[in-house]
Every structure is written in structure tokens, then in C-alpha cells.
Amino acid sequence: MSLINRIYATMTARVDRVVGEMENHDAIIEAAIRDNQRALARAKVRFNRLQSDGRRLDQRLEHLRTAQGQWSSRAQEVAETDEKMALQCLKKRRECRQQVSTLENALIEHENAENRLCRDMSSVEERLRDMNQQRNLMRTRESTAEAMRTFNAIKGYCGVNIDDTFEKWETKVLEAELVSGDLQTTDELEERFIEEEEMAELRLELNALTREDEK
Numbered sequence: 001m002s003l004i005n006r007i008y009a010t011m012t013a014r015v016d017r018v019v020g021e022m023e024n025h026d027a028i029i030e031a032a033i034r035d036n037q038r039a040l041a042r043a044k045v046r047f048n049r050l051q052s053d054g055r056r057l058d059q060r061l062e063h064l065r066t067a068q069g070q071w072s073s074r075a076q077e078v079a080e081t082d083e084k085m086a087l088q089c090l091k092k093r094r095e096c097r098q099q100v101s102t103l104e105n106a107l108i109e110h111e112n113a114e115n116r117l118c119r120d121m122s123s124v125e126e127r128l129r130d131m132n133q134q135r136n137l138m139r140t141r142e143s144t145a146e147a148m149r150t151f152n153a154i155k156g157y158c159g160v161n162i163d164d165t166f167e168k169w170e171t172k173v174l175e176a177e178l179v180s181g182d183l184q185t186t187d188e189l190e191e192r193f194i195e196e197e198e199m200a201e202l203r204l205e206l207n208a209l210t211r212e213d214e215k
Contacts, residue, residue, distance in 0.1 A: 026142075029135045033128065040124045043117060050114050057110060061103045068096035 075089035 026135070026139065029131065029138075033131050033135065036124055036128050036131065040121060040128065043121045043124065047114065047117050047121065050110065050117065054107070054110050054114065057103060057107050061100060061107065064096050064100045064103065068093050068100060071096060 071089045071093035075086045075093065078089065079086040
């Protein structure tokens with residue numbers, strides 16, 4: 001099982017456990033996103049290590065190929081004068097050739113591993129983008145739904161006969177004002193007219209009394 005698959009298996013088990021224990025969907029998705037981010041971070045570290053190993057393998061392979069050519073040249077140089085030395089050089093060249101073959105196969109496997117891990121990382125990155133987009137969309141939809149639910153609740157309450165409510169409220173306030181004597185039954189203009197009318201009546205009475213005295 002590859003590194004990404006192992007991480008996904010662990011992550012899936014954890015998410016399933018959380019889903020069974022929680023109802024906060026936003027928190028569940030947030031936890032899944034963090035798990036994916038951690039998986040991606042570990043995969044990138046692994047990928048960087050693979051690349052470093054690959055460069056070292058390339059350098060080792062290049063060194064062995066150079067050595068193989070050198071042993072071949074050395075064997076040719078001493079072939080006429082020292083056959084034993086020439087045979088030893090060919091033996092070294094054969095060893096280099098075998099190591100070159102082994103390293104070439106190892107490099108092929110190494111490149112395949114890099115390619116698989118690169119594809120896995122691309123898959124995780126794409127999944128993260130999708131999860132973030134879906135999370136943001138769901139947050140927006142949830143906020144809109146909550147706002148509409150609140151609005152509908154207010155709207156439903158407004159269906160109550162507000163005029164009747166205000167009328168009852170005003171009646172209650174008027175009763176309290178009458179009891180406390182704070183209610184003013186007349187305004188200033190009406191009080192002025194009442195005062196002037198009373199003064200006029202008093203003048204008439206005064207004039208009547210004055211005429212009686214004169215008689």
C-alpha cells in the first residue's frame with residue numbers, strides 16, 4: 001500500500017468516527033481538510049527525499065559508466081605487456097557493467113515511484129481544492145438559509161394583527177395615565193378659551209351687581 005493510500009485509510013477511519021460522534025458538518029469537513037493537508041505535506045517531504053535519492057543514483061550511475069570505460073581502456077593498454085593485469089581490468093569492467101545494470105533497473109523503479117507519488121499529490125491537491133470550494137459554497141448556502149429562516153420567522157410573527165396589539169398597548173398606557181393623573185385632557189389653546197369664557201361670565205356678573213347698587 002502506498003504512502004498516500006495508507007494516509008487515506010487512516011483519514012477515512014478517523015472521519016467516519018468523527019461523523020458518528022458529531023453533527024457539526026463544518027467541523028467534520030474542516031477536520032478532513034486538515035487531514036488532507038497533512039497527507040499532502042508528508043507526501044511532499046517523501047517526494048523531495050525521492051528526488052534527492054534519484055539524483056544520487058544518477059551520479060553513481062554516471063560514475064560507474066565512466067569507470068567501465070576506464071577499465072576497458074586500461075585493459076587495452078596492458079593487453080600486450082601484462083595479460084594478467086588486462087584480465088583483472090576486464091573483471092573490474094564486468095563488475096562495473098553489472099552494477100550499471102542493477103542501478104539502471106533501480107532508477108526505473110525509482111522514477112516509477114516518483115511518478116506515482118507525483119500523481120497522488122496532484123490528486124490530493126485537486127481534492128483539497130474541491131473540498132475548500134464545496135465547504136465555502138455550503139457555508140454560504142447555510143448562512144443564506146439561516147438568514148431566510150430568521151426572516152421568515154419575523155415575517156410570520158408580523159402576521160399577527162399588529163394594529164390590534166398597538167391598540168391594546170395604547171389602551172393600557174391610557175389607563176395608567178388616567179390612574180396617575182398624568183393624562184392631559186385639554187390642550188393649552190382650549191384652556192385659554194375656557195379661561196376667557198369664564199372671565200367674561202364673571203364680568204357680566206360684576207356688571208349686574210354694579211347696576212343693582214346704582215339703583
